[in-house]
Amino acid sequence: MESLPLMGINHKMSFCIPRISLSALLVCFISGIILTCQYYPFGNVFRNVEEITTVIPYGFFFRRLHYASGQLFVILMLIHIVDHFMKRRYKGFSVGKWAGLVIPLIICFFILFTGYILKGDKEGIYAGNIFYNILKEIPVAGETITRFVIRPGEMFFWLPYLYHVFFLPILLIFLIRDHINNWFSQAGFLLFTTAGLFIYSLLVRMPMDIPPHAKIELVKGPWFFLGIQVCLGVLPPIVAGIAAPLIFFAILLLLPGLKGHLQKAVHYGIIFLSLFYTFLVIFGYFFIKHSWVLSR
Amino acid sequence: MKRILILIILSLTTVLIYQENRRSKILPLPTEGCLSCHKSVSDPDTSHPISAFGCYSCHMGNPYSLDKERGHLTMVKNPGDLSVVGSTCGQAKCHPDIVPRVKKSIMATNRGIIKTLEYRWEKIENSNKDVEYLMAKENAGGLAIDQYRKMCGGCHLWKKRGDRQGEIGKRGGGCSDCHIIDKDRKEPIDVTKFQHPEITTRIPSENCVKCHNRSARMGLSYFGKFESEGYGTPFDGWELNQRRLSGGRFYLNLPADIHYAKADMTCIDCHTETGVMGDGTRHEYMEGQVDITCRSCHDPLFTSVKEAGEAGDLAVKLAFLNKKIDIPQEAKVGRSKKGKPMYNLQKRGDQIVFYRKKDGAPIELKIFPEKKPHHSMAGHERLSCQSCHSAWIPQCYGCHITYRKDLVQKDWLSGEKTPGQFRESRSYIRFSKPTLGINASGMVAPFSPCQVFVSVFDRKGDYVHEESLNTLTMTSFDPHTTQKGSRTCHDCHGDPKSLGFGEGILYKKEKEWRFRPTYDAQSSGMGIDFPLDAFVDINGKPAQLTSRKGARPFNQEEIGKILDVDGCFPCHVRYEDKIYEDFKQSRRRFETEKDLPCWETARRYTP
Numbered sequence: 067m068e069s070l071p072l073m074g075i076n077h078k079m080s081f082c083i084p085r086i087s088l089s090a091l092l093v094c095f096i097s098g099i100i101l102t103c104q105y106y107p108f109g110n111v112f113r114n115v116e117e118i119t120t121v122i123p124y125g126f127f128f129r130r131l132h133y134a135s136g137q138l139f140v141i142l143m144l145i146h147i148v149d150h151f152m153k154r155r156y157k158g159f160s161v162g163k164w165a166g167l168v169i170p171l172i173i174c175f176f177i178l179f180t181g182y183i184l185k186g187d188k189e190g191i192y193a194g195n196i197f198y199n200i201l202k203e204i205p206v207a208g209e210t211i212t213r214f215v216i217r218p219g220e221m222f223f224w225l226p227y228l229y230h231v232f233f234l235p236i237l238l239i240f241l242i243r244d245h246i247n248n249w250f251s252q253a254g255f256l257l258f259t260t261a262g263l264f265i266y267s268l269l270v271r272m273p274m275d276i277p278p279h280a281k282i283e284l285v286k287g288p289w290f291f292l293g294i295q296v297c298l299g300v301l302p303p304i305v306a307g308i309a310a311p312l313i314f315f316a317i318l319l320l321l322p323g324l325k326g327h328l329q330k331a332v333h334y335g336i337i338f339l340s341l342f343y344t345f346l347v348i349f350g351y352f353f354i355k356h357s358w359v360l361s362r
Numbered sequence: 363m364k365r366i367l368i369l370i371i372l373s374l375t376t377v378l379i380y381q382e383n384r385r386s387k388i389l390p391l392p393t394e395g396c397l398s399c400h401k402s403v404s405d406p407d408t409s410h411p412i413s414a415f416g417c418y419s420c421h422m423g424n425p426y427s428l429d430k431e432r433g434h435l436t437m438v439k440n441p442g443d444l445s446v447v448g449s450t451c452g453q454a455k456c457h458p459d460i461v462p463r464v465k466k467s468i469m470a471t472n473r474g475i476i477k478t479l480e481y482r483w484e485k486i487e488n489s490n491k492d493v494e495y496l497m498a499k500e501n502a503g504g505l506a507i508d509q510y511r512k513m514c515g516g517c518h519l520w521k522k523r524g525d526r527q528g529e530i531g532k533r534g535g536g537c538s539d540c541h542i543i544d545k546d547r548k549e550p551i552d553v554t555k556f557q558h559p560e561i562t563t564r565i566p567s568e569n570c571v572k573c574h575n576r577s578a579r580m581g582l583s584y585f586g587k588f589e590s591e592g593y594g595t596p597f598d599g600w601e602l603n604q605r606r607l608s609g610g611r612f613y614l615n616l617p618a619d620i621h622y623a624k625a626d627m628t629c630i631d632c633h634t635e636t637g638v639m640g641d642g643t644r645h646e647y648m649e650g651q652v653d654i655t656c657r658s659c660h661d662p663l664f665t666s667v668k669e670a671g672e673a674g675d676l677a678v679k680l681a682f683l684n685k686k687i688d689i690p691q692e693a694k695v696g697r698s699k700k701g702k703p704m705y706n707l708q709k710r711g712d713q714i715v716f717y718r719k720k721d722g723a724p725i726e727l728k729i730f731p732e733k734k735p736h737h738s739m740a741g742h743e744r745l746s747c748q749s750c751h752s753a754w755i756p757q758c759y760g761c762h763i764t765y766r767k768d769l770v771q772k773d774w775l776s777g778e779k780t781p782g783q784f785r786e787s788r789s790y791i792r793f794s795k796p797t798l799g800i801n802a803s804g805m806v807a808p809f810s811p812c813q814v815f816v817s818v819f820d821r822k823g824d825y826v827h828e829e830s831l832n833t834l835t836m837t838s839f840d841p842h843t844t845q846k847g848s849r850t851c852h853d854c855h856g857d858p859k860s861l862g863f864g865e866g867i868l869y870k871k872e873k874e875w876r877f878r879p880t881y882d883a884q885s886s887g888m889g890i891d892f893p894l895d896a897f898v899d900i901n902g903k904p905a906q907l908t909s910r911k912g913a914r915p916f917n918q919e920e921i922g923k924i925l926d927v928d929g930c931f932p933c934h935v936r937y938e939d940k941i942y943e944d945f946k947q948s949r950r951r952f953e954t955e956k957d958l959p960c961w962e963t964a965r966r967y968t969p
């Protein structure tokens with residue numbers, strides 16, 4: 067790849083997506099480093115975030131840039147995996163190599179989720195509390211695991227901060243290091259993506275942050291979490307928040323290891339479940355009118 | 363291509379730098395982001411200075427933002443709104459003890475109205491519904507509740523303030539309903555510099571009257587306004603007169619309550635904070651919540667501010683908030699019916715002074731002269747003050763309501779238009795000679811009619827007799843038309859209207875009392891066999907229902923006793939007349955001693 071796909075050399079989605087995605091990741095890292103210099107995960111975090119957004123020079127821009135690039139990276143990565151999945155490329159992969167694709171996606175969702183908590187607004191705090199309560203439901207080890215992921219009180223934002231800023235990004239880079247080596251060589255993609263993200267960040271406002279003490283009827287989680295949020299309204303937290311996602315990703319991970327009709331059946335099963343979850347996300351986005359899930 | 367992209371990125375960076383430099387920098391930052399735009403806003407009152415409270419404490423929103431859209435997110439325009447008041451006025455550091463009381467108060471629950479409607483219209487005896495319940499459950503109840511939702515439901519503290527133009531828009535809004543002084547703004551607001559609506563504990567009567575001008579119409583009567591028929595008379599030249607109330611209703615000027623006419627007292631001079639905002643109990647009816655009687659001031663009990671503990675502290679606090687009335691530590695303050703301090707009624711030494719809350723002006727107070735014969739005479743023990751001192755009472759006869767199922771109407775509680783439309787009209791309104799009866803407390807008191815004829819029409823527009831109903835009720839309330847002078851003896855003992863028979867001629871024939879009514883109910887086609895203004899017939903049989911358990915017209919025995927006295931008035935018209943010291947004995951003497959001068963008089967005047 068020597069020039070931009072939009073210039074007509076290669077328009078294939080499979081080719082462009084990972085490269086744009088990695089470019090977005092780089093922008094995300096750089097903007098994240100800038101924001102980290104101003105972010106303080108203790109005390110009145112919401113105030114701190116608000117100051118970054120409206121007081122500190124260029125703060126609004128870097129927040130938008132970080133948000134947009136992070137979302138773009140994860141969405142493109144998701145599309146990349148769907149692309150692989152639909153073209154059944156996993157058949158040529160070992161379970162280990164396939165896991166190298168699926169696990170980074172899971173990590174990406176966790177990075178987005180911890181970022182959502184770190185906003186420090188009402189939605190972030192609710193998301194953190196739900197996450198905390200779901201983790202506590204894990205039999206036997208729930209309390210212990212929770213202590214390593216999220217804790218109530220003054221430390222509420224500290225552990226998500228560590229995961230968001232250090233642990234998970236480092237793990238992600240480690241897991242996709244080959245992709246970075248292979249695909250992250252064209253400056254054209256980086257410039258194209260950066261220009262696009264700059265335009266977006268200058269023109270489009272971020273979703274509003276809801277003050278923690280605001281009295282509102284409805285609090286929703288991040289878009290990828292809405293399906294789980296819907297399920298939490300009707301299923302026990304251990305099922306909706308832990309078992310169901312775990313089983314889904316376990317099946318997805320084991321897919322290359324299956325053979326024949328079983329693999330075919332699981333393939334279509336994953337498609338069905340993914341479509342169903344997409345439906346739940348859309349339902350949650352448009353039709354949840356009260357924060358009934360959160361008031362359980 | 364790369365050069366073009368680099369150029370684009372550089373251009374965008376230039377735009378960003380330009381944009382950032384254009385943003386106004388506010389350094390040092392104000393305590394709240396709000397104040398960076400709203401630089402010069404007047405204080406709502408001296409107890410809530412913006413310099414100390416900022417905006418967020420009351421209006422919420424995002425106090426850290428310098429961006430309008432972000433700052434205003436989740437902001438509440440009216441902090442007094444009961445749906446948010448727990449986080450604003452009622453938050454822990456402000457007034458946490460008052461807000462729960464207000465939510466249980468009758469102005470927030472409207473329990474009395476709802477209960478009476480359901481009882482009278484649908485025979486539901488133990489209705490426990492209130493506004494909050496009805497807001498949560500849209501399909502709770504039948505015709506009576508639908509009537510409440512579409513007619514009465516526009517007047518309670520849960521209603522959103524400013525949801526309409528005019529008087530109706532000023533109603534509601536929780537705490538703000540009473541504590542904000544309404545001023546119509548004509549000029550658009552300059553966001554950087556404007557007058558914040560004024561908050562006060564010296565509630566102007568306009569804030570009360572904007573709601574209390576219908577039903578019992580106390581808010582009108584007190585100020586000497588009687589909602590009249592819709593004739594618009596007397597004319598102003600060729601035009602209908604301009605004495606108009608909201609809704610285009612006309613009024614006449616009648617004698618105002620003496621407390622207003624003579625002392626310029628406003629509603630809150632009598633009505634205490636407990637009586638208005640509640641005492642924490644979900645009362646069934648307004649009279650359960652009201653914390654004042656005539657005796658509270660005219661036959662007062664005092665308590666020392668120093669020694670009264672919490673009550674004394676509350677008195678001092680209320681006086682402090684009033685800012686016009688001073689309480690010296692050595693003063694004693696009056697106590698209300700429920701024992702709450704009345705900080706504006708003070709005893710300083712031997713002097714009893716009533717202070718007007720709006721301006722702190724002292725008012726000379728007449729202490730109840732209990733030893734005077736007219737207040738202490740035997741047989742008058744059950745008389746309420748209102749039964750003699752209320753000059754008039756608004757009386758609405760025959761309120762006609764049509765209910766059409768083929769039309770829709772706005773539900774005040776949900777804000778949605780729902781099937782079924784009510785329309786009200788009436789037959790006639792009077793003010794003179796309040797009818798007397800026994801109220802729910804067992805006292806003789808004035809009664810006024812509340813007579814509803816409901817005609818139901820189905821979706822085709824046809825009248826449905828089975829669903830239509832009428833409820834003819836007499837209701838007792840304080841008319842708020844107190845005068846110094848009272849009714850005469852004959853006004854009560856010999857007037858058929860006062861006794862509850864209605865307008866007509868009361869006469870004796872063959873030693874029997876007879877009554878010929880003016881109103882011919884049968885010919886009027888009302889479907890009733892008694893005059894609309896009759897509470898009871900001459901034999902003591904009740905003609906109409908009452909709105910409270912225990913309330914009733916005079917019974918036969920009482921009517922007999924009352925009428926018995928009337929024959930003595932031509933000669934024995936003074937309260938201190940000896941015959942009234944033991945009227946039974948006097949009566950016995952009259953019947954047995956035929957040489958009494960009474961007999962000569964009786965023979966002279968009896969045909």
